[in-house]
Each structure stands twice: as structure tokens, then as C-alpha cells.
Amino acid sequence: MDPVRNPYAPGAGQRPPELAGRDRELEQFEVTLERVAAGRPERSMVLSGLRGVGKTVLLNALRGQAVNRVWGTGKVEARPDQSIRLPLAQAVHAAVREVAHRHRDPDRVDGVAGVVKSFAQRTGLPDRRGLRWIPPVDVVATKGRADSGDLELDLIELFSDVGSLARDLSVGVALFVDEMQDIPTAELGALCGAAHEMSQQGAPVLLVGAGLPHLPTVLAASKSYAERLFRYVAVDRLPREMADRAWRVPAAEEGVDFEPGALDLLYEMTDGYPYFVQAYGKVTWDAAVGSPIRSDDVRAGAPEAEAELAVGFFGARFERATPAERDYLTAMADLGADQVPTAEVADHLDRRPQSLSPARDGLIKKGLIYAAERGSVAFTVPHFGTFLRSR
Numbered sequence: 001m002d003p004v005r006n007p008y009a010p011g012a013g014q015r016p017p018e019l020a021g022r023d024r025e026l027e028q029f030e031v032t033l034e035r036v037a038a039g040r041p042e043r044s045m046v047l048s049g050l051r052g053v054g055k056t057v058l059l060n061a062l063r064g065q066a067v068n069r070v071w072g073t074g075k076v077e078a079r080p081d082q083s084i085r086l087p088l089a090q091a092v093h094a095a096v097r098e099v100a101h102r103h104r105d106p107d108r109v110d111g112v113a114g115v116v117k118s119f120a121q122r123t124g125l126p127d128r129r130g131l132r133w134i135p136p137v138d139v140v141a142t143k144g145r146a147d148s149g150d151l152e153l154d155l156i157e158l159f160s161d162v163g164s165l166a167r168d169l170s171v172g173v174a175l176f177v178d179e180m181q182d183i184p185t186a187e188l189g190a191l192c193g194a195a196h197e198m199s200q201q202g203a204p205v206l207l208v209g210a211g212l213p214h215l216p217t218v219l220a221a222s223k224s225y226a227e228r229l230f231r232y233v234a235v236d237r238l239p240r241e242m243a244d245r246a247w248r249v250p251a252a253e254e255g256v257d258f259e260p261g262a263l264d265l266l267y268e269m270t271d272g273y274p275y276f277v278q279a280y281g282k283v284t285w286d287a288a289v290g291s292p293i294r295s296d297d298v299r300a301g302a303p304e305a306e307a308e309l310a311v312g313f314f315g316a317r318f319e320r321a322t323p324a325e326r327d328y329l330t331a332m333a334d335l336g337a338d339q340v341p342t343a344e345v346a347d348h349l350d351r352r353p354q355s356l357s358p359a360r361d362g363l364i365k366k367g368l369i370y371a372a373e374r375g376s377v378a379f380t381v382p383h384f385g386t387f388l389r390s391r
Contacts, residue, residue: 001288007250008281013056016278017250021242022058025233029062029208033069036172036204043228044195046180046219047210049235051367051381052275052313055210056178058235062208063176072099072166072173078182080365084191085151088175089120092162095173099166112165114142119158122147151187155194163203172204179367180209181218189222196229210235212380214370237272237382246277256291265298269305273382275313280305314387320366328359329368332377333388339372 007017019026025047035042045062047055059075066073074091078084093116100109118141141147146158159173166173177183183191191207198205209215209230219226238246244263251257258266266284270276283301284293321329331348332340342360346353360377363369372378379385 001256001285001290003286005254006282006285007254008278008285010275010278010282013060015057015060016054016246016274017253018246019054019057019061020246020249021238021274022054022061025058025235026061026065028231029065032206033066033071033172033174036206037069037071037170039167039202039204041199041202042206043199043231044207045209045233046215046230047208047233047235048213048215050213050273050379052273053235053237053382054274055235057274059176059178059208059210063174066172066174066206067098069171070099070102070169071171072096072162073176074173075176075178077178078180080182081184082182084183084187086120088155088191089116091175092116092158092173093120095175096162096165099169099171099173102169103165105168108165108168110139111142112161113139115145115158115161117141118143119146119154122149122154150190152190152193155190156197159194159198159205160201160203163198163201163205167204172206174206174208177207177209179211181211181215181370182367185218185222188219192219192223192226192229196223196225199229212367212370213372213378217371238274238277239272240267243267243270243272243277246274247281250281251285251291251293256285256288256293258293259295261295262293262298265295269298269302271382276305276309276382279309279313283308310387314381314384317368317381317384318388321363321368322359324359325363325366325368328356328363329379329384330388332369332379333385336385336389339376339378341376343375345377 009016029045032042047058049055063073063075072095074094076084076087076091096112096116103109117139121141146154148154162173195207216232247263247266248258266280270280280302283305284298287301288297318326327349328345331345335344335348343353346356364371367380369377370380
């Protein structure tokens with residue numbers, strides 16, 4: 001069929017034409033926005049799950065809901081071994097800019113902008129290009145406010161002032177943090193502490209994070225009360241009904257349907273993982289000659305999907321690993337279970353467990369595996385073990 005009309009959209013963080021299976025999370029967040037804007041207490045939210053399940057897509061969809069309610073929003077993507085201070089300064093500045101132009105008191109706006117500027121200047125950290133970022137606002141930095149150098153104290157003062165500005169407009173401020181597990185532990189604790197204080201104050205400030213399955217454990221390690229601070233949402237693969245919806249609704253808009261057998265085969269190949277749903281949907285559409293799409297079309301397109309995933313989804317990640325780390329990954333795949341005890345990996349490689357700690361830690365830092373439970377590890381990418389066994 002016409003590839004120009006192909007409705008499917010596999011891509012990192014790219015919203016699919018039909019965001020199936022996430023209605024409950026979207027409805028819950030809509031209630032959260034209303035409650036916070038009305039001054040009622042509500043917890044912030046954390047999304048966790050494997051790669052390819054649509055966490056970033058859902059995070060962006062939640063941000064879109066906040067934008068539709070004319071909230072101030074900003075987004076951060078955390079990176080390993082990088083301080084969160086400068087990205088947070090940029091995100092808060094973006095959020096203030098979204099609400100400031102509607103405020104009737106320019107002096108009050110300038111006062112808050114001065115606090116944002118003092119916080120940004122106090123970071124003293126260059127961005128990835130080696131440049132020092134300062135908010136492009138023509139105001140004097142407010143001395144003695146959000147500039148102590150203590151990140152938690154500075155964030156509390158910054159969030160308090162920014163939230164107060166938003167409250168004047170009966171809205172709020174929401175900050176969205178992707179790859180949240182990569183924030184250094186001390187800074188993550190400071191961020192949780194500031195969010196906790198905002199909750200106690202009833203300030204209209206929300207923190208929405210997304211990360212790998214062990215993110216709740218990382219948060220609990222940074223602050224003991226983090227398990228009560230957030231509403232945790234496990235983002236998983238789509239059940240059969242929702243996967244069918246992700247395939248059929250976009251196709252129906254183009255006047256195309258699927259035979260039941262084709263949907264059976266697609267779900268068998270993808271296990272309902274959203275990234276795979278889009279990848280296989282796209283190649284199946286291109287292979288089909290007409291409506292309804294048949295099982296033979298799915299089989300015809302499958303090798304192309306497998307080849308693309310082998311290079312872009314699986315292979316690119318495997319290539320990032322060092323030789324020692326690749327041995328560790330291959331041993332995990334050979335053992336075959338979803339969760340693998342680290343002692344069994346050591347036995348399989350005929351090594352002492354302590355000698356494998358650098359490889360394991362390097363893989364965790366690169367986001368290829370995570371500590372599923374004490375003494376065990378698991379892949380962050382679905383079907384990664386199957387890919388490695390097929391090599």
C-alpha cells in the first residue's frame with residue numbers, strides 16, 4: 001500500500017497516531033492538574049518501565065495536558081555524571097516564560113525572574129558545549145534568594161516563588177524529568193526534598209519523572225519518604241485489546257482493516273511492546289497490497305522489522321558496551337531468565353563475582369541492565385536476550 005499514507009510511527013519518544021492503553025494515566029493526571037490548581041493536596045507522579053514501552057511518549061502527553069490548561073511547563077533529560085542544576089534552571093525558566101506574559105503585575109514577574117536568574121547564575125556550571133547559560137531576561141539577579149549553593153534549599157526557594165506566581169493565575173507549574181534514574185543520588189534527594197516541601201506548602205508545583213524499572217528503588221534510596229511522595233505508575237506492554245487498537249484505529253482512518261489472523265500474528269511477534277507495535281505495523285503496511293491486511297503481509301514485512309530492530313534498537317546498544325560488558329550481556333542472555341542472579345553470571349563466565357563488578361556497574365550506568373532485585377540483574381530492553389542468542 002501507499003507508504004506515504006502509512007500511519008505508523010516507530011521512533012524514540014515519537015507519539016504514535018493512537019496512544020492506546022494509556023487512558024487511565026491521562027485521566028488521573030487530568031484530575032491531578034485540577035486538584036493542584038484548586039489548592040488541594042496531590043502527589044507528583046513517577047513513570048517507570050523498560051525501554052520501548054512508551055514512557056517518554058506518555059511523559060510528553062502529560063506535559064501536553066498541562067500546556068492545554070495553560071500551566072507553565074519545563075522538561076529535563078537527565079544524563080549520567082551530569083549535574084541536574086543547569087538543566088533545572090533552563091526548565092524552570094521555560095515554565096516561567098509560559099505564564100509570565102499573562103500576569104498583570106510586571107514588577108512581580110520581574111521579581112520572580114530575578115530569582116530564576118540568581119539560581120541559574122549560582123550553578124556556575126557550563127552546558128555540554130562548554131558555555132555558561134544565563135536566562136535571557138533583562139532583570140537584576142535577586143541576591144540572597146535561591147543562590148546559597150545548597151541545591152535543596154535553593155530549589156525550595158525557587159519553586160516557592162515560581163509556584164506563587166503561577167497561583168496568581170489559578171494555574172501551576174509542572175516540571176517533567178526523563179531518565180530520572182541518572183540524576184546523582186545527592187541531587188535526586190535534593191529534588192525530592194524540594195518537592196516534599198512544595199507538597200507541604202500546598203504550592204502548585206508538580207514534578208513528573210520517568211525512568212527505568214529500578215527508579216522507585218533509586219528514589220527511595222535518596223529520600224526515605226520518596227515512596228510516599230510520588231504516585232508510581234508502572235508503564236508496561238500493551239494488552240491484546242490495546243495493541244489491536246493501536247493497529248486498527250490509525251488504519252481505519254485510511255480506510256484499511258486487518259484480518260483477525262494478521263492481528264494474532266502481529267501480537268505474537270511484538271508481545272505488545274509499543275515500540276515493536278509501531279515498527280511491525282509500519283513494515284506490514286508497506287508489504288500489504290490492499291485491505292484487509294493479511295497474515296501473509298505480516299510475514300512478508302517481518303524480516304525488515306527484525307533487521308531494523310537489530311541495527312537501531314538492539315545493535316546500537318550492544319555496540320556501546322565494552323568487550324567485558326558484552327561478555328556479561330551474553331552470559332545473561334545464555335542463562336535465559338528475565339532476572340538473572342549475578343552469582344550465576346559469574347559461574348557461567350567462570351569468574352569471581354567481585355571481578356565482574358566493573359562490567360556490571362558500567363552496564364547499569366549505560367542503561368543496558370538494571371538491578372532488578374538484590375543480587376540479580378535484568379535487561380532494560382525487551383527481547384534483548386533473544387537478540388543476543390540469535391547472534
